[in-house]
Amino acid sequence: MIEWILAEWTQILGFATGAACVLLAARRNVWTYPIGIANNLVFLAVFVPAGLYASAALQIVYLVLGVHGWLRWTRGVEHDREYVARTPRRVVPWLVVAALAGTAVLTVVLTVFTDSQVALADAATTSASLVAQYMLNRKWIENWWVWIGVDVAFVALSIATGLWIIAALYALFVVLCVGGLRSWRRVERESTDAGIPADARA
Template structure:
């Protein structure tokens, strides 16, 4: 039996329709993804380490939702996020000096240049792969995947530049999800975009505080 058939058998009962928003069905996965996603981004804004366990729950709900919508890169990205979230959780708790809590800081210029340089080949490679897998939006799915991975990497390191990558990804995600009939998810990503802007301002104020020692990787 194909992997897609096995996953489909698991995903279907977890994605039952609850009600209709306009012409489109809202499912358990989308509703719970909405709730946990909003809480997770809110915790990131506050630089709370609890964003990681809530984010893991969000990954599971979105895995179900995106696989159902044939957004395979976004679905697969949730599995990667599970691993990155576990790693980030550990870094925030034990990644500072003498295994203390990680302090907020800036990414180095070289780190940012590497991440930006990787966006092109990663997006291209995923686009080719997803086209062959009959993904419903291969290029946009690949681009947002590349941006989100870069953002998560910087978030794990507790570096303020993560917000730039999240904002760029959300600008693409919003029209993508509305075009796929995932209206509730599109709405929550509008909220995510607003929270990202709030988070960037909040982290910038925190870094400007004389009580904060910025750590540059």
């Protein structure tokens, strides 16, 4: 058991920090960001040897988005723990375009410049994850639907690349994201009942 822990400690640490990060986000707790940044560093060390280059690069971008979210949740309108909002309709097309464009560009980069055997899947999950993280930073409720889709894809991708502990982590993420969605919807209903509609606010 000890030998297994020593051999897989990075995946185990990624599991623990990742689960804590999602749980805190579901509770709208700003500590999700520093723990999330620690999780990014751990996953960076896991994904590079596995050949998941886009997912590894994603962790670096997450660091930047983590700082952005940290600032929004401490200095912006999102600092109120009871604040949640719907994604503005005018933003949705831009989010879709960003995800598709990111997938196309990353697929080309991974195919031409790396030995990745899962270029399209890696690129698609990477792009969708960036969109989901931005939505989370703005406390848009629909971020949870995007995360659920991404996490289901990551379960399959992790199994395909032999990262069984990471696959289990993403399976747990799906459960936590469902909990987060239900929690945020409850906050929205309570705000509406109190006469403070949590409608789209950019």
